[in-house]
Amino acid sequence: MAQEAATGAPLGTEGASESEGVRRRDFINIAAVSAAGVGGVAVIVPLVSQMWPSADVLAESSTEVDIAAVQPGQAIKAVFRKQPVFIRNLTPAEITAAQTVDNDPKQLAALRDSQTLAQRTKEGHESLLITMGICTHLGCIPQGAGTGEVKGEFGGYFCPCHGSHYDTAGRIRKGPAPKNLEVPEYEFSGTIVKIG
Amino acid sequence: MSFPWSKEYKPSHPLMTWLDERLPLPRLVYNAVGGGYEVPRNLNYFWNFGFLAGLCLVIQIVSGVILAMHYGGDTSVAFNSTEHIMRDVNWGWMLRYGHANGAAAFFAVVYLHIFRGFYYGSYKAPREMIWLLGVVIFLLMMATAFMGYVLPWGQMSYWAAQVITGLFGAIPLIGEPLKEWLLGGFAPGNATLNRFFSLHFLLPFVILGVVILHIWSLHIPGSSNPTGVEVKSESDTVPFYPYYVGKDGWTIGLLMIVYSVFVFYMPNALGDPENYIPANPMQTPAHIVPEWYFWPFYAILRSFTQNFLIFDAKLLGVMAMFAAILVWFFLPWLDKSPVRSASYRPLYRKFFWVLVIDVLILGYLGKAPAEQPYVFVSQLATMYYFLHFLVIVPIVSSIERPDPLPFSITESVLGHDGAAKLAKD
Amino acid sequence: MIRIFSILVGLFFTVALAWSLLWDTIQLSKDGLPKSAAAEFGEHAKPLKLASDGPFGKFDKKQLKRGFEVYAGVCASCHSLQQVAYRSLVHAGFTEKEVKELAAKATVNAKDPLTGEMKDRPGLPSDKFQPVVYAGNGVPPDLSLITKARKGGAPYIYSLLTGYEASQPAELVKQFPDAKTPEGMYYNPYFSNLNIAMAPPLASDDLVTYSDGTKATKDQMAQDVSAFLVWTAEPELEQRHQTGAWWILFLIFATTLAYMSYRNIWAEKKGK
Numbered sequence: 001m002a003q004e005a006a007t008g009a010p011l012g013t014e015g016a017s018e019s020e021g022v023r024r025r026d027f028i029n030i031a032a033v034s035a036a037g038v039g040g041v042a043v044i045v046p047l048v049s050q051m052w053p054s055a056d057v058l059a060e061s062s063t064e065v066d067i068a069a070v071q072p073g074q075a076i077k078a079v080f081r082k083q084p085v086f087i088r089n090l091t092p093a094e095i096t097a098a099q100t101v102d103n104d105p106k107q108l109a110a111l112r113d114s115q116t117l118a119q120r121t122k123e124g125h126e127s128l129l130i131t132m133g134i135c136t137h138l139g140c141i142p143q144g145a146g147t148g149e150v151k152g153e154f155g156g157y158f159c160p161c162h163g164s165h166y167d168t169a170g171r172i173r174k175g176p177a178p179k180n181l182e183v184p185e186y187e188f189s190g191t192i193v194k195i196g
Numbered sequence: 197m198s199f200p201w202s203k204e205y206k207p208s209h210p211l212m213t214w215l216d217e218r219l220p221l222p223r224l225v226y227n228a229v230g231g232g233y234e235v236p237r238n239l240n241y242f243w244n245f246g247f248l249a250g251l252c253l254v255i256q257i258v259s260g261v262i263l264a265m266h267y268g269g270d271t272s273v274a275f276n277s278t279e280h281i282m283r284d285v286n287w288g289w290m291l292r293y294g295h296a297n298g299a300a301a302f303f304a305v306v307y308l309h310i311f312r313g314f315y316y317g318s319y320k321a322p323r324e325m326i327w328l329l330g331v332v333i334f335l336l337m338m339a340t341a342f343m344g345y346v347l348p349w350g351q352m353s354y355w356a357a358q359v360i361t362g363l364f365g366a367i368p369l370i371g372e373p374l375k376e377w378l379l380g381g382f383a384p385g386n387a388t389l390n391r392f393f394s395l396h397f398l399l400p401f402v403i404l405g406v407v408i409l410h411i412w413s414l415h416i417p418g419s420s421n422p423t424g425v426e427v428k429s430e431s432d433t434v435p436f437y438p439y440y441v442g443k444d445g446w447t448i449g450l451l452m453i454v455y456s457v458f459v460f461y462m463p464n465a466l467g468d469p470e471n472y473i474p475a476n477p478m479q480t481p482a483h484i485v486p487e488w489y490f491w492p493f494y495a496i497l498r499s500f501t502q503n504f505l506i507f508d509a510k511l512l513g514v515m516a517m518f519a520a521i522l523v524w525f526f527l528p529w530l531d532k533s534p535v536r537s538a539s540y541r542p543l544y545r546k547f548f549w550v551l552v553i554d555v556l557i558l559g560y561l562g563k564a565p566a567e568q569p570y571v572f573v574s575q576l577a578t579m580y581y582f583l584h585f586l587v588i589v590p591i592v593s594s595i596e597r598p599d600p601l602p603f604s605i606t607e608s609v610l611g612h613d614g615a616a617k618l619a620k621d
Numbered sequence: 622m623i624r625i626f627s628i629l630v631g632l633f634f635t636v637a638l639a640w641s642l643l644w645d646t647i648q649l650s651k652d653g654l655p656k657s658a659a660a661e662f663g664e665h666a667k668p669l670k671l672a673s674d675g676p677f678g679k680f681d682k683k684q685l686k687r688g689f690e691v692y693a694g695v696c697a698s699c700h701s702l703q704q705v706a707y708r709s710l711v712h713a714g715f716t717e718k719e720v721k722e723l724a725a726k727a728t729v730n731a732k733d734p735l736t737g738e739m740k741d742r743p744g745l746p747s748d749k750f751q752p753v754v755y756a757g758n759g760v761p762p763d764l765s766l767i768t769k770a771r772k773g774g775a776p777y778i779y780s781l782l783t784g785y786e787a788s789q790p791a792e793l794v795k796q797f798p799d800a801k802t803p804e805g806m807y808y809n810p811y812f813s814n815l816n817i818a819m820a821p822p823l824a825s826d827d828l829v830t831y832s833d834g835t836k837a838t839k840d841q842m843a844q845d846v847s848a849f850l851v852w853t854a855e856p857e858l859e860q861r862h863q864t865g866a867w868w869i870l871f872l873i874f875a876t877t878l879a880y881m882s883y884r885n886i887w888a889e890k891k892g893k
Contacts, residue, residue, distance in 0.1 A: 025885045032882035035875035036445070042871070046287035050262055055284040059708045059747035079734040237890060279704045279766075282857065289857040290864070434890055442879075442886040449876025453869060460865025461676050464769055472770035472854075473762070482813065502644045504637040512637055519634070529623050567655045568645070575642040579635050586631025590624040 062196035067128065075145040077133060080184060080195045084133035086145040086157070086170075087193070094168035095127060097155060101167070113180045117169040120183050130186055130193065131170040135159040137177035142166060157181065198227070199418075201430040202234045226437075228415065234433035235440055236421035238609050242316075243419065245309040247444040248451050252302035253407065257400050259295040260344075267347065269393035271386045274349035275474045293463035299341050300466050301455045303489035306334060310524075315548055317424055317536030322417045324528040329410040331524045333403055338490070338521075340399040343392040345487060346384070350471035355484050357384040357392070363497070366514040383477060423608045424536025425601055431618050432605035483565055491562025492555050493517050496581065498566050499574040516578065523585040530585065533593035540599040544592050547584060554580045658800035662793045664784070664810040666776040671848050677866065679859050680852055682714035687831050688849025689713060691842045694829035695822050696764060699757075702750040704765035705853050713852055720746050727751050759818060768847070768854045775847040777811065782843040784811040785821040 053061075063080045067087060070076055075088035090098075095117065101107045102116040121129060135142050137159065143149040144157035144166075152158030153174060154167035164175030171180040186195040205226040207213040216223055226232045266285050268277040281288035310330070313319055319327035342360055346353045361384070365375040380387030418427060427433055434440075458465065466488055470481045486494050500512040507515070523530075538545040554577050561574040602608040607615040672681035689710065692702065707724035711717060727744035729751060744751070755761055768774045789808045793815075794801050802808045806816045823839045831837055851858070 025888075028878065028885055029882045032445075032875070032878040035871075035878050039871065039875055042868070046290055047258065047262060049286045050288065050291060051265070052286055054266075054280070054286060054288070055708075056280065056706065056747065057284075059706065077735055082734075084735075276704070283704065283706075283709070289861060293861075438886045439890065442883040446876060446879035446883045449872055449879050453872045453876060456865060456869050456872060460861050460868065463861075469770050469772050472766040499638060500641050502641040504640045507637070509641070516634055516637075519630075523627075526623065526627060530627050532624070568649050569654060571645055572642065572649065575638050575645070579638045582631050582634040582638075586627045586634075590627055 062194060064192050064194050066191055067193055068191035070128075072127065077145050078195070080132070084141055084145075085184065085195060086129075086131050086133045086181075088129045088131075088145065090127045090129055090168060094155060098167060098169040098171075101169075101171075112172050112178070115169070115171060115180055120169055120171075120180070122186075122188065125188060128193075129168075129170055130195070131181035131183055134182070135161065135164055135177055136172065136179040136181065137162055137164050137175070142181070198232075199234050199427065199430070199433065201433075202227075203231050203435060205230075205232055228411065229441070230437045231435040233415065233418075233436040234427070235419050235436050236427055236432060236605050237434045237439075238421050238423065238605050239419065239440070239443075240422050241447070242308065242312040243421075244444055244447045245305050245312060247440075248447065249302065249305045249309055250407065251448060251451070252298060252305055253400065253403060255298045256295065256302060257404070259291050259298060260397070260400065262291055263295055264393075264397060267393075269347070269390050271349055271389050271475070274347060274389060278348040290459065293459045296467060297455065297458045297463060299344065300458070300487070300489065301451065302337065303341070305451070306337065307489070310334065311552065314551070315538045315545075316420060316422060317531065317533070317538065318420050319528045320531065320536050321528065323414075323420060325413040325416075326410060327528060328525060329406055329413060331521065333406050333410060334524075335521060336399055336403045336406065340396060340403065341487070341489070343396040343399070345471075346389065346392045347396060348471060349389060349475045351473040351475055351479075351481050352468045352471040352484070354384055354475035354477065355480055356486060357388055359484060361388075363514045363517070366508075366510045368511070420536065421605060422537055422539060423602055423605060424540070425603075425605055425608070428604045429606065431615070485563055488559070488563070491560070492558035493520055493562070495558040495562035495574045496520050496578045498562075499571065499578040501571065516582070520581060523582070527585065527589070530590045531593045532590070533596060533598065535598040535601065540601055541596055542599060543596045544589075547588050547592060550580065551584050554584070656796075658793055658797040659814055661796070662790065662800075662810055663813075663815060664780070666773040666780040666811065667783075669776040669779040669844065669847060671775060671844075671851060673848070673851050673855075673858055677862060679862070680713070681848065683833055684845050684848045685852050686714035687833065687835060687841075688845040688847070688852075689715075690829050690831060691823075691837075691846040692764070692849055695842070696846065697753065699753060699755050699761040699819075700764045701753040702765050702853060703752060703763050704749065705856075706747065706749045707744065708746040709856055712856060713849070717746075724748060761819070764850055764853065766854045768850050770854075775851045778850055779843050779847040780811040781809060781817075782823050782846070783840060785809050789815075 061081060063078055063085070065076070065078045065085075065087060067076075067089075070087060070089045072089045073091045073094075075086055078085045078087060098117040101111070102118070108114055108116070117129075118126065120131075121127075133141050133145060138161065140159050140161035142152075142157035142159040142164070144151040150158045150160075152165035154165050156168045156170055156173075157166040158164070159166075159175070159177065162176050164177035165173050166177075166181055167173050169180075170183075172178070184195050186193050188194075205216070205220075205223040207216050207222070212222055215221070223232075263281060266277065266281045266288060268274060278292070281292050283289075285291075313327065313330070342356065346357045357379075361375050361378050364378060365371040367374060376382060378388075379385070380391060421427075468485065468487075485491070494517075497513040497517040500509050500516060503509050504512060533541060533544065535541055538548050557577045558574065558581065561570050561577065564570040603612075604615060606618060610618060672679060672684065692700075707720050707727075710720050710723065715723070724744040724746045727748065727750075728741050729744045729748050730739055730741050731748075732738070733740045733742075750765075753761075762770075768778060771777050773780075786808050789800075789802055800815060802816045806818055807820060808815060809817045823842050826839055827837050828842065829837050835841060855861075
């Protein structure tokens with residue numbers, strides 16, 4: 001029925017009326033059906049957009065964390081968009097461990113997801129590694145940020161679900177995960193870091 | 197109905213032929229609301245409300261399913277989740293106002309549809325089944341609307357649940373246990389809210405199913421018409437498509453304009469302010485009233501104030517309220533007049549208009565407080581309501597002398613000479 | 622047969638009603654029409670003109686901000702505003718920074734997402750206004766939805782705030798001794814039963830100092846807080862008005878086209 005309507009006036013107007021009149025009538029019928037179509041699309045817009053995150057969810061789309069108390073060697077967890085974020089103040093030894101890989105082109109190229117520590121931190125805050133606490137394999141939370149947790153073979157994070165090992169720059173070194181731990185967008189203002 | 201001159205579906209594309217041979221869905225649509233359904237050419241605008249009621253049902257189901265994505269059916273969160281929809285969900289306010297006012301639009305359209313039936317005798321043979329299914333739809337609508345009203349868990353929601361389930365408590369012997377069973381407790385609570393949510397989601401689809409039966413049964417005899425004279429020849433009918441698609445189509449626009457004025461500019465005009473107060477089981481609102489579409493029945497309920505014979509006042513009120521709708525089921529057999537349309541029934545026509553005024557008065561009284569002089573008037577108005585259907589209609593239909601009917605639908609449209617000319621051509 | 626039965630049922634209901642009517646009428650002749658103090662002495666809301674009125678109404682952001690200052694300075698000691706989130710104040714004339722500072726003043730008891738324990742922390746813009754602990758008797762209503770939850774809306778709120786009267790009319794007490802204002806309550810002819818537990822909240826001028834320098838008269842404060850409460854109840858109002866205007870304009874256009882199309886289709890079927 002819709003198709004028939006879209007092709008214009010299906011009326012028995014042949015012969016009797018002038019062709020001018022017929023064309024004008026076709027035009028009005030087509031215009032009316034088109035207007036109905038536009039109205040239908042306009043109605044669909046809110047019906048679809050209601051599924052996007054609502055205002056209260058969007059209001060929690062950024063998190064501010066005070067990192068003044070995080071000493072080298074310590075890590076804290078924060079919550080960003082209902083998911084854990086690891087904020088880690090690297091010790092000089094951990095930085096060296098990461099940079100050894102960075103400075104060796106062979107080793108760097110051999111990484112599954114090749115990135116340097118500098119690319120994963122902000123200038124002036126190279127010792128602060130801020131990553132999502134979500135294993136890039138299947139979404140478990142890796143260990144290594146809490147005190148006493150296993151840090152894995154490379155001294156960073158270890159995901160117990162399927163055995164992914166991350167190094168001190170949060171890079172995937174061993175196990176099934178395809179990518180390094182994600183670095184969210186963030187910026188510093190004083191000792192406050194605003195994530196998102 | 198399939199008249200000898202009804203057009204047959206001819207697939208316009210090989211693909212449609214292929215489909216038609218395997219699943220003749222396009223054929224079904226063509227015969228139901230397309231060029232294959234022949235309809236009397238003389239329908240007036242009162243015949244548009246069936247189509248518009250279908251549109252309202254679609255609006256309610258679509259907006260309702262979406263609201264259910266954001267609503268929480270638990271007494272601790274129901275009110276706040278409703279406010280969450282109004283404030284935070286994208287276009288949530290429009291969906292909720294659209295749904296609440298959509299219910300009002302649905303009832304308004306359906307009332308006009310029902311009164312069209314009263315005036316034009318649409319319930320008479322061979323269309324009794326259409327009418328019976330229609331009354332079933334109306335009952336389901338009332339149940340659905342009531343349970344939907346409880347969901348925001350405002351003051352009026354809570355007390356409506358209390359009062360309406362209390363009606364069932366009036367039934368002798370089984371009343372009190374029945375009430376507890378309905379509520380899942382001794383007063384409306386979480387169990388009540390949850391089951392109402394579930395049923396409020398389910399019932400519209402049941403309504404949709406009965407609507408399909410309603411339309412199916414309509415297609416057996418075909419649509420009635422303002423003269424009440426049956427279709428006799430090809431010149432009496434026009435195909436549904438394009439003629440009535442065009443006519444129903446533009447009135448969709450009219451309905452949408454009126455509906456949108458409510459949704460966007462007076463979304464709370466028909467609602468009760470009390471329902472913006474969270475439910476409080478310890479405090480009854482000063483004045484409990486249902487939504488406007490229940491006012492006439494509420495007035496009937498409240499007009500019984502004294503015990504009579506073995507019946508106590510409460511039971512009488514409840515019986516009368518249900519009877520007020522149940523009498524519609526018997527209408528095809530109470531009205532024995534061979535003439536359908538009130539246009540040719542001078543006496544019945546007068547009583548019809550008295551009924552319209554009577555129901556409007558009952559509506560006004562249903563909203564008014566339960567005190568004098570409103571009670572006095574609602575007792576008189578309720579009396580007329582029952583006398584009309586149960587006494588006046590049967591008697592008038594036996595004694596009335598109807599006006600002469602036109603020979604055919606064509607004659608009623610073109611006049612006697614026009615019809616004769618058409619017949620000669 | 623069915624019609625005889627139906628006439629009997631009809632007569633049964635009629636007689637039952639007549640019975641009720643008879644007794645009610647006898648009672649009515651004894652008692653006369655019911656009278657209530659509220660019906661005789663209650664007043665209708667005074668007119669209040671707000672920028673948000675009418676189909677094209679928009680909020681006056683400056684007034685909303687002043688209204689919030691009245692709420693925060695006067696009402697907030699007893700009345701909560703729990704449906705409103707701090708973040709939404711950016712739509713009521715506040716900057717992001719002001720909202721952040723305002724939220725931080727509140728103490729929010731919330732679950733620490735890391736440890737799961739309940740802890741006090743400073744409020745965030747994403748938090749809602751916190752519950753108010755009221756020391757007296759009763760529960761002062763939450764104000765988030767008050768203009769929608771009271772018949773008469775904003776003009777009612779305005780009238781109530783400015784409508785306190787020092788004493789009841791002598792005629793009222795004479796006619797309705799029961800309606801005498803009880804100890805600890807206040808006479809207000811705009812309130813539903815005339816006697817209200819809330820002490821006059823805007824008893825004198827300058828209860829708040831407006832940040833925009835407007836003189837805080839009693840009437841000004843009452844108007845501003847009423848305007849603010851319209852916003853808290855209907856934050857969607859502006860979007861609603863604008864969307865509605867475009868949508869209805871479009872509908873009128875589309876309906877006109879559809880009507881013309883309908884006339885076309887029926888052109889040669891119209892009789893006579």
